[in-house]
Amino acid sequence: MKKFIAIFFLMLLAANTAVVPVYGLEAGSLQSRSAVLINADDGQVLFEKNMSDKMAPASITKIMLLLLISEKMDNGEIKLEQELTISENAAGMGGSQIYLEAYETQTVENMLKAISMRSANDASVAMAEFMYGSVEGCVKAMNDRAKELGMNNTHFVNVTGLPEPEHLTTAYDIALMTKELLKYDYVNEYMLTWMDSVYVGKEKDSEQVLVNTNRLINNYEGLLAGKTGFTNEAKYCLSAAAKRNDTTLIAVVLGSDTTKIRFAEIQKILNEGFANYKNIIFHSKGDVIRTSPVYCGVNDDFNVVSKENIYYFTESNCKAEDFNLEYVLEENLKAPLSKDVAIGKAVLYKDGKMLGEYKLYPEKDIEKENFFKFYLNNVLENIIR
Structure with a gap:
């Protein structure tokens, strides 16, 4: 059965669910284990495949971290030029990183570049400690914010997305936090920058070249934001938002076997959405x-x-x-x-x-x-x- 359908269509004060006629995209045509497409303005679901299945999200986890950072920047608690001291804990993080040294100083802006572009785990932990005093405090804030956003099938255990048995979320929940992140523009520049660099180390003598992990930057019209993720457990994941004319859509794919599949399928989902739906803005x-x-x-x-x-x-x-x-x-x-x-x-x-x-x-x-x-x-x- 075709599943290009609309569910949860809430027009502000209206409580009834409206269903938009089906179109040609079928869940069975996708290789990714889970996927969803929503309208970014009202959260209406346009397409889904196992969107509520709890799965490991890998580095897509960092969307929530970026959201918390953006909210603190918006209320003036932190600024791009502020400096933070890197802890031994942050410097010791494995996985994707920019090789920060313990006790070196860095700016918030450089940490945002590293998180957004290279998905750096050391920079993520550094920002978590800077904002909340500890990773545990940040994880609590992430889970609290998830509940506020209605991410009912999400439980964060860390700020990086490194594998933990109970660190799980869903394609739908990821779409919700991506939707919230779009309200701010503090990290847009970095998420859409293909290449940059930062200098690390106590002497700032080591240049780390940052190449964005999201190759949609170079080949998808109207891209607003995107975050990739990969671990052996999660496989290849991607959340992406794009805008054409007055219509903004968010697509998420989880559990793709290859990076080629995740990029191809998310473009397929977004293209189908833009081909069949639009926002009419009256005022x-x-x-x-x-x-x-x-x-x-x-x-x-x-x-x-x-x-x-x-x-x-x-x-x-x-x-x-x-x-x-x-x-x-x-x-x-x-x-x-x-x-x-x-x-x-x-x-x-x-x-x-x-x-x-x-x-x-x-x-x-x-x-x-x-x-x-x-x-x-x-x-x-x-x-x-």
């Missing part, structure tokens, strides 16, 4: 949708915006003209108004059926008119007349 986040009158405000009216894209993910043959948007705003709005409190909604329809609702907000805080100024401008003006 982008922050666009002025309309104006609304307001009483007792500094100004007589204000701009109305949405804090998210107003969009619909659908089959590629649909057009924007097939849909209707209705705007419902509260009546007799009175200042003050907060930009964080909704004052209405946009409702999306197709063929008379409601597809979703999107909250609308003032573009900025609306201050109440000063009473004395209001009196001078209005009451006295009328008296003078």
